[in-house]
Amino acid sequence: MTENSIQIQVQLDENKMPAEISWSAPENTPENTRKAKAFLLSIWDGSDKAALRIDLWTKDMMVDEMEDFFYQTLMTMADTYKRATRHNDLAGEMKSFAKAFFQKSRAKQVHDNK
Numbered sequence: 001m002t003e004n005s006i007q008i009q010v011q012l013d014e015n016k017m018p019a020e021i022s023w024s025a026p027e028n029t030p031e032n033t034r035k036a037k038a039f040l041l042s043i044w045d046g047s048d049k050a051a052l053r054i055d056l057w058t059k060d061m062m063v064d065e066m067e068d069f070f071y072q073t074l075m076t077m078a079d080t081y082k083r084a085t086r087h088n089d090l091a092g093e094m095k096s097f098a099k100a101f102f103q104k105s106r107a108k109q110v111h112d113n114k
Contacts, residue, residue, distance in 0.1 A: 008039065010056060018056045037061040038069055067105045074098035 004026050011020040024033040038057035045052055057066065075098050082091035 018058045021058055071098055071102040
């Protein structure tokens with residue numbers, strides 16, 4: 001069995017808000033540490049039967065970027081759910097919801113920017 005780790009570095013500003021996020025993995029050299037504006041981490045605790053999560057974003061993450069991030073995350077979650085359960089119909093419903101949510105969020109953003 002092999003073991004790997006992913007490192008996530010979060011630099012905080014004076015108000016302890018994320019100012020910069022970066023991550024690296026064993027395949028990346030230290031020079032190839034990647035910058036990120038946000039991350040969502042979910043971990044299933046089997047003993048407590050509870051999902052634990054960390055969600056952080058930097059103050060330079062724009063609303064339109066957050067909407068894209070959530071849309072892509074929801075679509076990926078639907079794909080993962082489909083692979084894990086083989087419930088194609090329910091995964092399709094998740095994707096339909098994600099698409100409708102994204103369209104509504106875009107419309108709201110256009111309306112709010114008028």
